Amino acid sequence: MSAFLGFLTMLELLLYFLSPLLELISLHISWAQPLQEVGMLPLLDIPGVGQNLHDHPGISMDFEPSALAQRLLEEDLTHQRFFQSQVVLRAKSRQCSTGFDLHLVPYQSRKDGQEASFSIMLFHLAPRSRGQVLLRGKEVHLPPKIDFRFFTDPGKQDASAVMDGIDLIRRLVHVEPVANAVKRETEPGQRVRTVRDLGKYAHTDLISYGHASGTCKMGPPSDPTAVVDSSGQVYGTQNIFVADASLMPRIPRAPTNFTCFLIGLHIADLLSKMM
Numbered sequence: 001m002s003a004f005l006g007f008l009t010m011l012e013l014l015l016y017f018l019s020p021l022l023e024l025i026s027l028h029i030s031w032a033q034p035l036q037e038v039g040m041l042p043l044l045d046i047p048g049v050g051q052n053l054h055d056h057p058g059i060s061m062d063f064e065p066s067a068l069a070q071r072l073l074e075e076d077l078t079h080q081r082f083f084q085s086q087v088v089l090r091a092k093s094r095q096c097s098t099g100f101d102l103h104l105v106p107y108q109s110r111k112d113g114q115e116a117s118f119s120i121m122l123f124h125l126a127p128r129s130r131g132q133v134l135l136r137g138k139e140v141h142l143p144p145k146i147d148f149r150f151f152t153d154p155g156k157q158d159a160s161a162v163m164d165g166i167d168l169i170r171r172l173v174h175v176e177p178v179a180n181a182v183k184r185e186t187e188p189g190q191r192v193r194t195v196r197d198l199g200k201y202a203h204t205d206l207i208s209y210g211h212a213s214g215t216c217k218m219g220p221p222s223d224p225t226a227v228v229d230s231s232g233q234v235y236g237t238q239n240i241f242v243a244d245a246s247l248m249p250r251i252p253r254a255p256t257n258f259t260c261f262l263i264g265l266h267i268a269d270l271l272s273k274m275m
């Protein structure tokens with residue numbers, strides 16, 4: 001990465017990796033209205049900057065392990081075979097027509113002196129809801145306002161897909177050998193039986209997969225919400241490029257790190273050809 005940064009410096013290009021959104025805002029390039037609201041004068045008015053924020057939303061389903069599972073876990077610890085997470089199950093909600101749109105991630109943990117816990121984290125990989133990032137003020141030390149607006153899609157399809165995943169996990173924990181290892185569901189338990197319950201639960205207990213994407217969306221010039229073109233160049237500028245997770249118009253149905261590597265490589269390749 002440092003070689004790549006050196007290469008960019010050589011080109012005298014201004015390119016930012018993480019937080020290009022905030023960098024763009026610091027250059028006074030954003031949707032004019034929010035900039036004016038915090039007392040900054042826009043140099044370029046690009047309405048899509050800071051919009052289209054999304055991630056894979058999810059919840060953690062927690063279970064009390066059975067006595068048998070506790071005993072086997074002690075044996076695993078004794079023989080240094082304790083693994084927190086080893087597998088991901090891909091699954092499909094009812095609204096998914098191709099491939100998969102859910103990840104189920106079994107996870108066991110044990111803090112010193114405490115009993116082990118067993119969870120299955122569930123993530124929705126094709127969310128429709130979109131959030132935004134805005135400035136709180138023009139002072140650089142102020143953290144941005146990050147609002148994922150999970151489960152706010154008008155058709156409630158995101159919550160519905162996660163509810164399908166919850167139902168699937170509840171069925172799975174009744175199938176051997178998992179059934180033998182689980183005593184009871186502790187979270188969310190009776191609190192979440194319907195999509196409506198899930199909506200309420202989501203206000204406090206929703207988790208994200210840590211894959212924030214999309215706030216400098218790539219798109220054609222005809223798309224008024226696009227921030228960068230197909231080479232990562234910010235519309236209306238000569239020398240500002242974005243090369244990170246923020247340019248993804250739509251998050252992939254996978255953890256995002258590998259895609260970010262490819263974005264960096266691809267844009268580096270394009271820039272080297274422009275030399």
Ligand SMILES: Cc1cc2nc3c(=O)[nH]c(=O)nc-3n(C[C@H](O)[C@H](O)[C@H](O)COP(=O)(O)OP(=O)(O)OC[C@H]3O[C@@H](n4cnc5c(N)ncnc54)[C@H](O)[C@@H]3O)c2cc1C
Pocket residue numbers: 016017018019023209210211212243244245246254255256257258260
């Ligand atoms: C806790 C966590 C766990 C994750 N686990 C996985 C995983 O297991 N698998 C997976 O595929 N993905 C995972 N991800 C997601 C993945 O790490 C990110 O999607 C990916 O790293 C994003 O890449 P990026 O280039 O957009 O930003 P980053 O990887 O954050 O890189 C940005 C870099 O730019 C630097 N930077 C920022 N501002 C400036 C500036 N002004 N000047 C110079 N440098 C600057 C930062 O210090 C940083 O080094 C995880 C994310 C988190 C938060």
